[in-house]
Amino acid sequence: xxxxxxxxxxxxxxxLKQKHGLSVYIETQKHKVLFDLGPDETYLHNAKKLGIxxxxxxTVVISHxxxxxxxxxxxxxxVNRKAKIYLHQRAFEPHYIKVWFAKIPIGLNxxxxxxxxxxxxxxxxxxxxxxxxxxxxxxxxxxxxxxKLLKKTSKAYVQDDFSHEQSLIVTEGDKxxxxxxxxxxxxxxxxxxxxxxxxxxQMVFGGFHLYNPASNVAEPNELVQELxxxxxxxxxxxxxxxxxxxxxxxxxxxxxxxxxxxxYTGSAVTF
Numbered sequence: 274x275x276x277x278x279x280x281x282x283x284x285x286x287x288x289l290k291q292k293h294g295l296s297v298y299i300e301t302q303k304h305k306v307l308f309d310l311g312p313d314e315t316y317l318h319n320a321k322k323l324g325i326x327x328x329x330x331x332t333v334v335i336s337h338x339x340x341x342x343x344x345x346x347x348x349x350x351x352v353n354r355k356a357k358i359y360l361h362q363r364a365f366e367p368h369y370i371k372v373w374f375a376k377i378p379i380g381l382n383x384x385x386x387x388x389x390x391x392x393x394x395x396x397x398x399x400x401x402x403x404x405x406x407x408x409x410x411x412x413x414x415x416x417x418x419x420x421k422l423l424k425k426t427s428k429a430y431v432q433d434d435f436s437h438e439q440s441l442i443v444t445e446g447d448k449x450x451x452x453x454x455x456x457x458x459x460x461x462x463x464x465x466x467x468x469x470x471x472x473x474x475q476m477v478f479g480g481f482h483l484y485n486p487a488s489n490v491a492e493p494n495e496l497v498q499e500l501x502x503x504x505x506x507x508x509x510x511x512x513x514x515x516x517x518x519x520x521x522x523x524x525x526x527x528x529x530x531x532x533x534x535x536x537y538t539g540s541a542v543t544f
Contacts, residue, residue: 371422500525
C-alpha cells in the first residue's frame with residue numbers, strides 16, 4: 274500500500290504547494306483512491322509534480338462536508354471521468370464557522386449534489402474487500418474549535434454534530450489503515466467504532482482537530498495530554514496533519530516518539 278499526502282497545510286519540497294486542507298492519495302493492489310480533495314486546485318499542481326495521474330483514480334472519498342476537504346469537487350469531475358465519489362448523505366447540508374459575530378460558509382457546493390457519480394452513504398458501507406466506510410461513531414469530542422462550527426437548520430444556526438463525517442478503512446492482506454479527515458467526532462471514538470466493525474487498525478492518517486485556524490488558538494495542553502494517554506493504549510502508528518496543529522503535534526511527539534509522525538504535503542509512506 275502506497276500513501277502520499279497530496280495536499281496538506283505544510284510542505285518541505287519547494288516544488289509542491291501547501292494549502293489549508295487535506296487530500297491523500299492511496300494506491301493498493303486493486304485501487305487508486307483519493308481521500309479528500311482539498312479546497313481548490315492545489316491538488317492538480319501537486320499530483321503533476323508527484324507523478325500521480327488523476328485520470329486513473331477509481332474511487333474518491335470525501336470525509337465530511339467542509340470545503341477544505343471537498344472544495345475541489347468541481348475540478349475533479351472535469352479531470353477524471355470514471356471515479357465513483359462517496360459522500361455522506363448529509364455532506365451537502367449548509368455548514369459554517371463562527372468568527373466573532375460572523376457566520377462564514379464553509380460547506381460544499383450544493384449545485385454539484387445531483388451528479389450521478391456520487392454515492393451517498395450512511396452508517397457502514399463495504400465497497401469491496403479492500404475498502405469500507407463508516408460514520409456510526411458514538412460519543413462526541415467537545416473542544417473549543419468544534420464549538421465554533423455550525424450547521425444551518427430550517428429554524429436556526431446550531432452547533433454541528435458532525436453526523437456528515439465518515440472515515441475510510443483500507444485493508445490489504447493483514448494490514449488495515451484508517452483515514453480520518455478531521456476526526457471531529459474524536460479520533461479515539463472513531464477507533465472504537467472501527468473495532469466494533471471488527472477491524473484491527475495498525476496505522477492512522479488524518480487530522481485530530483486540536484487547532485482552530487480562524488482564531489489561531491490551540492486546544493489546552495491538558496486535553497492533548499489526555500488524548501496522548503488514550504492513543505498510547507493502541508498499538509498503532511499515527512500520521513497526523515492538517516487541523517492537529519503544530520503545538521499539539523509537538524506535545525504528542527514528545528510523549529509518543531515514533532508512534533506519532535507528521536504527514537506534510539509530499540510525505541510518502543509504504544505499508
